[in-house]
Amino acid sequence: MSEPSHHPTHESRQSLWRLIVSPTIWAAHFLLSYITAAIWCEKVAGRDGPLTGARVAIAIYTVVALVGIAINGWGGWRRHSYGAGEVPHDADTPEDRHRFLGFATLLLAALSAIAVLFAALVVIFFNDCR
Amino acid sequence: MIRLLAKLVGLDAGDAAIRRGIRAVIVFTLAGLLLVGVIAGALLVVSGAIPTAASSRHWAVTEWFLHFTMRRSIDTHSLGTDVPSLDQPDLVLKGATHYEIGCRSCHGSPGGTLPRIPQQMTPHPPYLPLRIGELKPRELFYVVKHGVKFTGMPAWPTQKRDDEIWAVVAFLQKMPGLDEAAYHQLVNGPPPPTAPIETLGGITQLPHALTQSCMRCHGHDGLGRGSGAFPKLAGQSIGYLQNALKAYAQGRRHSGIMEPLSAGLDSAAIRDLARHYHNLRAPERRQPEQQDTAAIAEGESIARRGIFTQRVPSCIDCHAPEGRRHKPAYPLLAGQPADYLVLQLELFKDGRRGGSDYAHLMDPIASRLQPAQMRAVALYFEFLAHPSQR
Amino acid sequence: MLRSFCHSRFNATLALIGGSGVQSSLDPAGREAERIAALFWWMTGGTVVIWLSMVALAFYAIHARPEAHTEKRARLFIIGGGALVPTVVLGGLLTYGLSMLPDLIAKAPDGSLRIAVTGEQWWWRVRYVLPEGGEVVTANEIRLPVGEPVQFDLDSPDVIHSFWIPTIGGKMDMIPGRQTRLVLHPTRTGTFRGVCAEYCGASHTYMAFYAVVMEKADFKRWLEEQRQPAAEPVDPLTKQGREHFLANGCSACHTVRGIGADGLVGPDLTHLGSRLSLGAGFLPNDLETLTRWIARTNEVKPGVHMPHFRMLPADELHALAAYLASLK
Ligand SMILES: [Cu+2]
Numbered sequence: 034m035s036e037p038s039h040h041p042t043h044e045s046r047q048s049l050w051r052l053i054v055s056p057t058i059w060a061a062h063f064l065l066s067y068i069t070a071a072i073w074c075e076k077v078a079g080r081d082g083p084l085t086g087a088r089v090a091i092a093i094y095t096v097v098a099l100v101g102i103a104i105n106g107w108g109g110w111r112r113h114s115y116g117a118g119e120v121p122h123d124a125d126t127p128e129d130r131h132r133f134l135g136f137a138t139l140l141l142a143a144l145s146a147i148a149v150l151f152a153a154l155v156v157i158f159f160n161d162c163r
Numbered sequence: 164m165i166r167l168l169a170k171l172v173g174l175d176a177g178d179a180a181i182r183r184g185i186r187a188v189i190v191f192t193l194a195g196l197l198l199v200g201v202i203a204g205a206l207l208v209v210s211g212a213i214p215t216a217a218s219s220r221h222w223a224v225t226e227w228f229l230h231f232t233m234r235r236s237i238d239t240h241s242l243g244t245d246v247p248s249l250d251q252p253d254l255v256l257k258g259a260t261h262y263e264i265g266c267r268s269c270h271g272s273p274g275g276t277l278p279r280i281p282q283q284m285t286p287h288p289p290y291l292p293l294r295i296g297e298l299k300p301r302e303l304f305y306v307v308k309h310g311v312k313f314t315g316m317p318a319w320p321t322q323k324r325d326d327e328i329w330a331v332v333a334f335l336q337k338m339p340g341l342d343e344a345a346y347h348q349l350v351n352g353p354p355p356p357t358a359p360i361e362t363l364g365g366i367t368q369l370p371h372a373l374t375q376s377c378m379r380c381h382g383h384d385g386l387g388r389g390s391g392a393f394p395k396l397a398g399q400s401i402g403y404l405q406n407a408l409k410a411y412a413q414g415r416r417h418s419g420i421m422e423p424l425s426a427g428l429d430s431a432a433i434r435d436l437a438r439h440y441h442n443l444r445a446p447e448r449r450q451p452e453q454q455d456t457a458a459i460a461e462g463e464s465i466a467r468r469g470i471f472t473q474r475v476p477s478c479i480d481c482h483a484p485e486g487r488r489h490k491p492a493y494p495l496l497a498g499q500p501a502d503y504l505v506l507q508l509e510l511f512k513d514g515r516r517g518g519s520d521y522a523h524l525m526d527p528i529a530s531r532l533q534p535a536q537m538r539a540v541a542l543y544f545e546f547l548a549h550p551s552q553r
Numbered sequence: 554m555l556r557s558f559c560h561s562r563f564n565a566t567l568a569l570i571g572g573s574g575v576q577s578s579l580d581p582a583g584r585e586a587e588r589i590a591a592l593f594w595w596m597t598g599g600t601v602v603i604w605l606s607m608v609a610l611a612f613y614a615i616h617a618r619p620e621a622h623t624e625k626r627a628r629l630f631i632i633g634g635g636a637l638v639p640t641v642v643l644g645g646l647l648t649y650g651l652s653m654l655p656d657l658i659a660k661a662p663d664g665s666l667r668i669a670v671t672g673e674q675w676w677w678r679v680r681y682v683l684p685e686g687g688e689v690v691t692a693n694e695i696r697l698p699v700g701e702p703v704q705f706d707l708d709s710p711d712v713i714h715s716f717w718i719p720t721i722g723g724k725m726d727m728i729p730g731r732q733t734r735l736v737l738h739p740t741r742t743g744t745f746r747g748v749c750a751e752y753c754g755a756s757h758t759y760m761a762f763y764a765v766v767m768e769k770a771d772f773k774r775w776l777e778e779q780r781q782p783a784a785e786p787v788d789p790l791t792k793q794g795r796e797h798f799l800a801n802g803c804s805a806c807h808t809v810r811g812i813g814a815d816g817l818v819g820p821d822l823t824h825l826g827s828r829l830s831l832g833a834g835f836l837p838n839d840l841e842t843l844t845r846w847i848a849r850t851n852e853v854k855p856g857v858h859m860p861h862f863r864m865l866p867a868d869e870l871h872a873l874a875a876y877l878a879s880l881k
Contacts, residue, residue, distance in 0.1 A: 080732075081660075147640055151647060158651040163658050163734065469805070469818065472710070474858070476818045481802035490800045520864035524802075527858065 052138050054105040055145035062098040062149050066091045066156075074162035081161060088156045095153040099146060106142030109135045165189075217285040226286065233311060241305035249300065249333035253502060256349065257327070257392035258334030260380045261420050263350035266291070266331075269315065274343025284315050295335050303332045320419040323515040326506065327419050330392075355383040376424070377436070385443040391502030398445025398498075398549050402491025404437035406519035416517040417510075445549035446498035455542050462543025465536060475531045478540065481524070483550065492521045496544040504541035508532060576719050576746040582766060583721030584738035585657055592653065599642070610634075657723060661704035661736045668695065669706045672714030672727040672749060674858060675756040676820055676833040681776060682706075689780045690808070692820030693833045695747065696765045697721075697739050698772040705735040715751035718764045724750045739766040746834065755856030761834030782811025783823045783880050794876025797869050801862065809880065819859055826880040832857075843874040 073087035074080065112135025115128065122133035165185050169176035176182065207213060221229065249255075263272070269281040270291035281288050295303070308328050310318035319328055341349070355378065377396075382388045385397030396404065410416035411425035412433075428436070451459055469477040482496045489495075496504060510516035511529035518525070532540070581587040622630075661667070664684045671678040681689040695718075697703050707716050709727040716735065717724030720743075725735040749760040767775065786792040795812060798804065804814030810823045825831075831838040832846055832854055846853055848870050850861040862870070 143636075147644075151644070154647060154651060158655055160655075469816070471817050474710070474818050476802075476805035476816055478805070480799075480805035480814075480816065488796055488800045490802070493802065524860045527860065 049134070051105065051108060052134060052141065055102045055138070055142040058098050058101045058105070059145040059148045062094050063152050065094050066152055069094075070156075070162075078162055081163060084156060084160050084162055088160070091153060091156050095149060098149045102142050102146050102149065106139050106146070109138030109140075109142055111135065113139055217283055220285055229286065229313070233314075237302050237305055237311075240309075241299075241301040244301040244304060246300050246304075247329055249329065249336055251333065253390050253392040254330045254333040255337050256334075256388070256390050257380075257420070258330035258332065259337075259346075259349045260392075261327070261331055262334055262338075263379070264376075265420075265423070272343075273338060273341045273346045281315070286314050288315065291335070292338050292341075295339050300332050300336065303335050304328055307331050320422050321414075321417040323417040323517075324419050351379060352382065352388050380420075381440075385440045386446055387500065387503075391500035393500075394503050395446050395499055396440035397443035398551055399441060399495060400489065400491045400493070401437045401441040403494040403519075404440055405433055406492055406521070407494075408433045408436065410517065410519045410522075415519070416522070417515060445551050448498065448548040448552060449546060451542070451546040455546075458539040459543050459546060461536070462539035462541070465532075465540040466543050470531075470536065473531045475528060475536075478528075478544075482544070483547065489550070492519065495550065497547040497549045499544055501538065501541035501545040504544060505537050508537045508541070575744065576748070578719040581720060582739055582741045582743055582745060583718075584740060585722030585736075586720055587740070588653055588657075589723055592650070595649075596646070599646075603642075657736070658725075658734060659736060660734065661702040665702045665704055666698070667704045667706060669708075670695070670716060670727070672707070672709045672716065672753070672760075674711050674754050675749070675760040675854070675856075677760075677762050678820065681779075683776075687780075689776060690821045691779055691824065691828075693762050693830065694765070694828050695762060696767055696772060696775055697737070698769045699739050699742050699766050701769070702736055702738050705737065707733045707735060712753050713751050714749045714753050714760070716747065717750040718745055718747035720745040721764060721766070726751060742766045742768060744829070748834075756854050759833060759835045759854050761830075763829045763834055765829070778827070778881075779824055783809045786876060786879060790872055791876045791879045794872035794874070794879075797865075797873050798876060801865070801869075801873075803873075806859065822877060822880060824880055826878045838878075840874050840878050843878055844870050847873055 069090045070084070070087045073084070073090075074082065077086060078084065113122075113132050115132050115135065122129045122136060165182050166176040168189075169181060169185055174181050174185070220226075267275070268278055269288040271277050273292050277290050298306070304325075306316065308319050308322070308325070310316045338346075380388065380393045381396050382393075385395060387393035387395045407416065408425045408428060409430075411418060411421045412428060414422060416422075425433075465475065466478040466483075469475045478496070481490070481493045507516060508529045511522075511525045512532070514526065516522065516525075529537075578586055579590055579593070581590045666684065667682040669680040669682060671680075677693050677695075679691050679693070679695060681691075683689070705716065705725070707725055707727040708731065709729050711729060713729070714727040715724050716727055718737070721739050722735065722737040725733050727733065743766055745764045745766070747762045747764045749757060751757075753760065786795050798809065799812065799814065804812075804816050806816040806818035808815050808817065808821045808823060810821075814822075826838070828838055830836060831842055836842050836846065836853065848861060848863045848865070850857050850859050852861075862873075865873075
């Protein structure tokens with residue numbers, strides 16, 4: 034075994050945290066969108082008012098969220114393609130663990146991106162607070 | 164223990180057989196004694212030799228033991244009772260009038276002598292004016308509500324009216340400070356006028372004793388001695404008065420004060436009394452105090468329109484219909500003291516009032532009213548003119 | 554005619570919830586119900602297609618030889634069939650569903666009929682707000698002109714109820730402290746049933762109503778009749794009934810326009826006799842039931858917020874029922 038701290042696949046540079054970045058962005062996007070719409074309709078536009086401001090805000094959240102997810106997913110893709118491994122990355126080696134975590138990150142990023150888009154879909158069809 | 168016994172009678176305590184023998188002797192002796200005791204006791208009871216004569220009194224030790232038990236029980240059981248504010252003239256008056264009817268005959272009154280007959284009870288009722296100082300309000304409440312077992316002290320006729328019991332306690336608190344004249348003034352009120360009482364439909368002939376008894380509280384004019392303690396009966400509808408007295412008599416309306424009084428009335432007496440009070444001149448409309456006008460205005464709105472958001476119906480449709488046939492079973496509330504009305508509404512709300520076959524109409528209505536709204540609508544009715552004077 | 558229809562259907566309806574045309578979202582009589590039915594059929598069709606393909610694939614998988622496919626193609630198939638297709642199908646459904654919604658909850662065009670319905674434990678307060686101004690109050694029954702949009706403004710003073718006429722459209726919750734809206738376009742005449750679709754307490758099951766879709770002219774006539782004050786009693790019995798109604802204080806809770814009864818706690822009874830049902834869509838509206846309702850209210854409808862009047866003498870009950878039945 035080589036010196037752990039210098040090995041490119043060592044856990045400290047590979048924290049599991051990066052796995053849940055995309056779902057977290059999704060959750061944040063969902064919450065923010067809801068809260069923004071609720072506050073907008075209650076305090077600004079009124080029950081029957083237009084959703085315009087909230088729609089713009091949600092559009093911005095969506096773009097930011099998708100960019101974040103894309104960066105996270107890109108990182109996943111890079112780790113997934115590390116060296117010369119083939120899916121399903123199930124060998125008992127640090128390299129395959131590295132690739133596996135990258136692959137899982139990539140899949141979660143894809144799922145989160147779709148979920149963010151689904152949530153944003155609502156304001157495409159609704160233009161008032163009803 | 165067994166070894167000690169063996170040594171005492173000089174046997175060998177080391178021998179297990181002897182120890183077993185001694186144990187058997189002890190067990191059989193005790194069992195025998197018990198059996199003899201039970202048989203003797205039974206014989207004693209069956210023979211009728213035990214005196215239950217009240218005249219024979221208790222032995223001093225029995226009396227001490229019974230009273231000690233009673234004191235301890237009362238003290239413990241009344242722990243944690245919330246004592247309401249008792250220094251209220253109406254409460255004292257209500258308690259006093261009941262004391263005169265329901266308690267004096269056993270416990271005596273200020274300035275009076277100890278009633279002779281109850282003195283012959285064992286244990287005999289104490290002369291209360293002198294005892295009160297030794298009991299806390301919560302203890303008085305407990306005794307009056309629950310009575311005392313194995314003595315002649317009765318429980319309150321209903322367990323649903325703590326407010327009435329507190330009225331008695333309020334009076335008991337005041338009793339030690341009263342002399343004979345003050346007591347009489349309190350329980351009897353002003354003397355009835357010598358001139359005949361004015362009624363609307365001519366004077367009905369009633370047994371003097373009957374009206375005499377009701378008068379103490381409801382006044383000779385049926386106006387409740389001008390106190391919030393008693394409802395006004397004058398000018399009330401006959402049907403309602405009759406229903407109320409019947410409901411009290413049958414225990415369907417709960418009141419430790421009115422239930423015993425009504426229970427003795429036959430239906431002819433109930434009819435005559437209802438007619439008598441119905442025919443008395445209804446209360447004059449009084450002028451409200453300045454500070455009540457806002458509440459009265461709110462009360463008027465409730466009475467006339469109800470409170471839509473709380474789904475409270477208007478009251479006047481049932482209680483003071485204008486220009487309509489009035490349902491005899493529905494009481495007129497005009498001129499009734501606000502305190503009395505609020506009390507009844509609270510009782511309805513808590514499911515403690517009871518009443519006639521019509522009483523369930525009021526339960527949901529009262530339970531949807533807030534306390535301030537009860538007070539407001541009660542004030543409105545207190546200062547509303549009776550239909551006969553509109 | 555309608556009445557007999559109602560009576561004969563009365564039991565049948567309860568037995569066949571959703572089965573007959575009276576209360577079925579699959580036999581639509583309104584634009585919204587048609588769309589919902591269309592959505593339902595599309596989804597059912599789609600489900601069948603997906604199911605059949607899955608079964609076919611399973612069969613194929615059992616019989617296929619592994620060598621027939623490269624690993625790469627198999628992986629592509631998994632990604633395509635397992636991730637891509639569901640995403641596209643769900644995305645399509647979501648888009649379709651969302652695109653329907655704005656229309657379903659949009660305001661009706663200006664000048665359309667508006668009906669304010671309040672769901673209360675356990676009945677319906679109904680107010681027709683007329684385009685030309687003024688309003689007509691009734692309860693426990695809704696009549697609609699055919700072929701016109703109608704806007705319902707819904708609310709509740711107590712707990713959440715839900716307003717639903719399955720044959721005409723979707724359901725909408727009635728939420729305390731908030732007004733919700735529902736627009737319906739009935740497309741054919743007939744008598745349909747509406748229900749409360751959200752559990753709301755003891756008598757939730759007994760909180761229903763009839764929705765009658767009528768020709769425009771009939772509807773106009775009906776509304777004009779409802780606007781009138783109560784019919785004058787003509788015979789001694791109904792005259793007496795009116796007196797009892799006032800003397801017993803029914804008027805504290807009920808409105809009967811024209812006789813000085815202006816209570817708002819319970820349903821407006823001005824034209825009770827003209828309704829298809831009693832006690833919120835679940836009892837036949839006849840003399841006997843009416844008498845039973847007044848005398849044994851709490852037995853007929855558990856928890857009901859109207860006190861019973863069992864203590865009234867029989868002749869008084871009879872006169873009351875006769876009077877109310879005469880209020881056509
Ligand atoms: Cu319900």
